[in-house]
Amino acid sequence: MTSWHCADKLRIPDQLDKQRPAMKPLRLDGLDAFAAVVRAGGFRAAALQRGVSSSALSQAVAALEASLGLRLLHRTTRSLAPTEAGAALFDRLSPALEDIRAAVDGLNRLRDSPSGSLRINAPGPAADHVLCPLAFDFMRAHPGVQVEIISDAALVDIVSQGFDAGVRFGRQVAQDMVAVPIGPPLRYAIVASPAYLAGRDLPATPQDLARHDCIRRRFPKGGLVAWQFEKDGEAVGFEPQGRLTLGSAHQELQAALAGQGVAHLFEEYVRPHLDSGALVELLPEWSPRLPGWFLYYPSRRHPSGAMRAFLAHLRSTR
Incomplete structure (x- = not known):
């Protein structure tokens, strides 16, 4: 039993x-x-x-x-x-x-050249003038690597969003990130077309811009871009006012060329148009030199083979 x-x-x-x-x-x-x-x-x-x-x-x-x-x-x-x-x-x-x-x-270390993918998040101006030229040269040297650049002005968590790296203005990155400079110092230019300026008084100080129709730009999260000026150690902040508000530097440039008002853009965007006379720079003595763009990536995560190769490419271009 x-x-x-x-x-x-x-x-x-x-x-x-x-x-x-x-x-x-x-x-x-x-x-x-x-x-x-x-x-x-x-x-x-x-x-x-x-x-x-x-x-x-x-x-x-x-x-x-x-x-x-x-x-x-x-x-x-x-x-x-x-x-x-x-x-x-x-x-x-x-x-x-x-x-x-x-x-x-x-396993990439066993290859003659790295392979895989490289994803980078960057604001439009950084992608246009610094990151894309670097990436194009890098891809010619490393044909086995796929590159994806996402242009985004919003500050994102690159780790949670699956990016290898990001680009930001100056050293405005988290402490657990490694920051590498990828471009020269920057400078904003205040510009307008001759057609817009015809019959108007040219501004002598940033405060004079209050009498002008300024082309404003809005960040993805809703805030408006403030204009900063500096001369002889005096810093002046200016909140632009105007009828037109846009969402990108390219749109702002188009509006300035169309005579819609005064624009606030990185010098790289407007230099060819200043040289041709299509735009006129205002208050150049009030435009300070600013920190350049920085590539950043997590310090606690081993970079991929493609990322290591890209960092080596950056070092070779300095």
């Missing part, structure tokens, strides 16, 4: 195992897709970053949820957020995927 009772107890777990549905095998690409969607904050943003369709990512995440038997994402028509299970998985998954990428990237 006792012997039969013990044997019966030993058989119970086997019976339960047969009743429990087996977990479907997990695919690494599904885990990677899930992490990319969480980092980007949505399927569309993740799809744009990865160069795939939103439906492909959605199917990969749905298959992962089916394999796990758990919902990982709360989805609505306007928002997406990880569930408790999704957040727990993402926290453990992110460093593991980073280790896998580092392991694969380590």
